[in-house]
Amino acid sequence: MSKYWSKAIRNIKPYTPGEQPKDMKYIKLNTNENPYPPSPKAMEAIAKAAGEAGENLRLYPDPTCEELRCAIADYYKLEKQQVFVGNGSDELLAFSFLAFFDSDSPVLFPDITYSFYRVYASLFRTDYREVPLNDDFSIPVEAFFETNGGIIIPNPNAPTGKFLPLRDIESILERNENSVVIIDEAYVDFGGESAVALIEKYPNLLIIQTFSKSRSLAGLRIGMALGNNDLIEGLDRVKNSINSYTLDRIALAAAVQAIKDEKHFEETIRKIINTRERVSKELVQIGFKVIDSRANFIFISHETMHARDIFKRLRDRGILVRYFNEARIDNYLRVSIGTDEEMDSFLKAIREIVI
Numbered sequence: 001m002s003k004y005w006s007k008a009i010r011n012i013k014p015y016t017p018g019e020q021p022k023d024m025k026y027i028k029l030n031t032n033e034n035p036y037p038p039s040p041k042a043m044e045a046i047a048k049a050a051g052e053a054g055e056n057l058r059l060y061p062d063p064t065c066e067e068l069r070c071a072i073a074d075y076y077k078l079e080k081q082q083v084f085v086g087n088g089s090d091e092l093l094a095f096s097f098l099a100f101f102d103s104d105s106p107v108l109f110p111d112i113t114y115s116f117y118r119v120y121a122s123l124f125r126t127d128y129r130e131v132p133l134n135d136d137f138s139i140p141v142e143a144f145f146e147t148n149g150g151i152i153i154p155n156p157n158a159p160t161g162k163f164l165p166l167r168d169i170e171s172i173l174e175r176n177e178n179s180v181v182i183i184d185e186a187y188v189d190f191g192g193e194s195a196v197a198l199i200e201k202y203p204n205l206l207i208i209q210t211f212s213k214s215r216s217l218a219g220l221r222i223g224m225a226l227g228n229n230d231l232i233e234g235l236d237r238v239k240n241s242i243n244s245y246t247l248d249r250i251a252l253a254a255a256v257q258a259i260k261d262e263k264h265f266e267e268t269i270r271k272i273i274n275t276r277e278r279v280s281k282e283l284v285q286i287g288f289k290v291i292d293s294r295a296n297f298i299f300i301s302h303e304t305m306h307a308r309d310i311f312k313r314l315r316d317r318g319i320l321v322r323y324f325n326e327a328r329i330d331n332y333l334r335v336s337i338g339t340d341e342e343m344d345s346f347l348k349a350i351r352e353i354v355i
């Protein structure tokens, strides 16, 4: 603790990203990255974005991100005024706390979920309450009918991968017309169902998505928020009070092509879903409980060997997965879905470990 720190950061526990070790080459199944490359069209756009000899880089990028917002609006059949983009969905979540959450009632989110929500709530001194998930890790929908100052639900949830049907999202929206309800759809493309069609009906719905997972662009940091014009304007007010240029020229150019290249997107998703289903079946055969996942990762627990031991032994064999030493999930591992080859190495190692 330094005497120079503000009160806001003295007591927070910052988010810990999954490790990115450099000591040797690992099979990385710990940060839910996409194992396949981004659209070749996005790669061409990246090569061109700087201009010859980099002359375009002299100039600031478009602060309104017009072209990308129009491309996303076309994709989702929305108006561009219903689309906002930012530096990864993490930034959009942070902006949302500033834009929408300052009621006297607590913001609600699940107790087992993306841990950044808790960090933002602490940083921005927002009152919050964690809603305990049911024992099977499903979302207790009615608990979100209680008085609140906002709601965040990831769908599918992380790190469980569990999906909440849209009819449940809709009942949460109906019962919360005075609060902003954020549905974090970081993983929706891997078999979930987007709530985007509900935007017309519910002015309190904000959907947040990312290019980091299904579009293989985690390294460029691009997120999108979709919702009613008023919500988008709220986010824009925050952005233009912090940093008008949150997305650089390279990221903007790549994202436009990535969202347009539906063929590449669908092929990549299909491969990941097929691998997920195959690996899940094989894990069940060797004594794992595998939570039904609609994401690009699985959440698993072994009937006899503790997750912490499996985690360490996999790491010794050069395979990184994610272990959370937290209440209720400390006997689970979150395993990102890699290529078939990577997952075969994972399965081979895990068989040696548990059998």
Ligand SMILES: Cc1ncc(COP(=O)(O)O)c(C=O)c1O
Binding pocket: 031, 032, 087, 088, 089, 090, 091, 114, 154, 158, 184, 186, 209, 210, 211, 212, 218, 221, 222, 223
């Ligand atoms: C549920 C959830 N939301 C948001 C994010 C942030 O994604 P990004 O900032 O890369 O868009 C993640 C990243 O892992 C996530 O798991």
